[in-house]
Amino acid sequence: MLITLPHGLIDGLDLFDIVEIDELRGKQQNYLADKELVVNNIGHIPKILEDLVISFQTKEGLKWKGKVSDAIWKITSSDIETILIKLRENTYGPEFYHEAQCPECNKKLKNLRLDLDTLKIDKLSLENIISSKIVILPKSKLEVEFKAMYLKDMFEALKIVTKNNSKLVTSSIALGIKRLGNKTSITSEDIEQIPARDLMFLNEEHEKIKVDGSIDNNIELSCNNPNCKKEFSIKLNCLDPNFFVPSRG
Numbered sequence: 001m002l003i004t005l006p007h008g009l010i011d012g013l014d015l016f017d018i019v020e021i022d023e024l025r026g027k028q029q030n031y032l033a034d035k036e037l038v039v040n041n042i043g044h045i046p047k048i049l050e051d052l053v054i055s056f057q058t059k060e061g062l063k064w065k066g067k068v069s070d071a072i073w074k075i076t077s078s079d080i081e082t083i084l085i086k087l088r089e090n091t092y093g094p095e096f097y098h099e100a101q102c103p104e105c106n107k108k109l110k111n112l113r114l115d116l117d118t119l120k121i122d123k124l125s126l127e128n129i130i131s132s133k134i135v136i137l138p139k140s141k142l143e144v145e146f147k148a149m150y151l152k153d154m155f156e157a158l159k160i161v162t163k164n165n166s167k168l169v170t171s172s173i174a175l176g177i178k179r180l181g182n183k184t185s186i187t188s189e190d191i192e193q194i195p196a197r198d199l200m201f202l203n204e205e206h207e208k209i210k211v212d213g214s215i216d217n218n219i220e221l222s223c224n225n226p227n228c229k230k231e232f233s234i235k236l237n238c239l240d241p242n243f244f245v246p247s248r249g
């Protein structure tokens with residue numbers, strides 16, 4: 001199956017944003033059953049991507065010459081999510097059944113059907129990909145360069161949520177920054193030093209400057225309890241190993 005990524009892999013002047021993927025086989029079922037890889041972790045993801053991404057190509061069909069095992073660490077989180085969703089689609093078909101709980105009356109809604117082939121991809125243009133992602137903080141006058149999230153950051157983000165709750169805010173902000181002044185490899189401690197006024201500006205600018213494309217993983221639902229009918233939305237979690245459970249198709 002050939003898919004178009006929302007961001008793509010940049011190498012020199014070429015944009016490799018078409019990916020050829022295989023389907024899940026027995027070997028990958030072992031990863032999904034491996035507790036060390038999946039419990040409070042997303043260790044199955046690089047393994048699945050490494051096995052099942054066949055090639056990265058340009059629109060003209062030029063194939064990326066490097067190793068797929070390297071490429072998966074150079075693509076953004078929207079590309080990773082897109083590949084995972086399309087891997088499920090290519091393996092079991094587009095129909096995906098899931099459950100949700102109404103936030104109003106707590107009713108469990110079962111057998112909700114989502115057609116994975118209808119999820120819209122918002123593609124980041126090449127112009128946007130190569131444009132400057134730099135802003136200057138108004139108070140400290142420091143230059144900040146934003147970046148997209150990569151696979152390494154996705155592992156970090158999971159660690160932040162599961163273990164390091166006291167630094168949730170500053171750690172999360174650090175993941176989106178490539179450079180602060182002259183410093184790269186930004187940590188939570190660097191963000192802790194930023195004046196609050198600068199931080200507010202930084203958050204506002206980060207929303208405006210597009211660093212990545214997306215695949216629309218918002219699922220709009222309405223409660224089927226006739227006394228409730230609450231409308232709400234949930235996010236499709238394709239990073240969860242349960243996303244690949246065959247019976248959900």
Ligand SMILES: [Zn+2]
Nearest residue numbers: 102105223228
């Ligand atoms: Zn309800």
